[in-house]
Amino acid sequence: MGGSNNGTFTVDATFNNLLTLRSFGNVGTAVEMPGTQLLVNPGALLTGATGSANPVAPVFQQSGFSPSSGTNYRFVTTPKADWATTQRAYGTVSLTASTVTINSFDLTGKALMPEVDSYTCDSTNSVLTVTTAKGSVFVATSLQGLFQAAAGNGAAVSFKQRAT
């Protein structure tokens, strides 16, 4: 995303959790879930930046913890432009102390090949490094059970599964 950029947040007059971002005359928006997530739609703020032409950024507070073994997450893919409906659309992630098991489905519900990978956790930053056959994937986690993976069309936004 290039270098740092300074700007301001302004709370919307109607919706307390809706923020307007302004930086050097450019405008974006964000939706805040207090203490949980900031969902940023940068709009024109990233004009000229490399990477995605139209990014969106879920941001979590660094909570300084490691997810527990036995934690299960449910996710949907954050798709790139070339994502196809036959690729991973949603599924579950289960953690042991050192492995993640991903069971996933395409958009029509067809089960895809399960994937088991090893991982380590940087508990200071609450970031998992997952070692896959295609390289390392970095996963930001939050104390509220959310996570965001940065892995191309395997990228996912997710949260801890509710008890059934």
Added chain:
Amino acid sequence: MAGTFLGVIYQPNTLNQPHTVGFVPGGCAAALCGFDPLSAGQPSNGMTLSPGAESQSGLFTNGTLVDTNTISPFVMVASIVVINGANKVVLYGISFDATANTPVAPLLLEE
């Protein structure tokens, strides 16, 4: 889904920019009805979101999103987080708009 949801409809290509949206229950035939939360006029008025039946806890796999085009199947996962002692719902979804030829991913947070 009784609350007001704000978030972003993410469409990852150069022709369909992500837009900030709002959804509330009531006022249309679907479970959630879109509105424009910004005075600048994002194109969310008239959008509807029908998650369909919950196939597993927190998982909806047969929904429909209408945003000019009718987009289905629409898959959505839902969870509850506690904000200042109150339960708030988080909704993440995915589908593919075959007419606009783009993936569509709504990310919605309850106000």
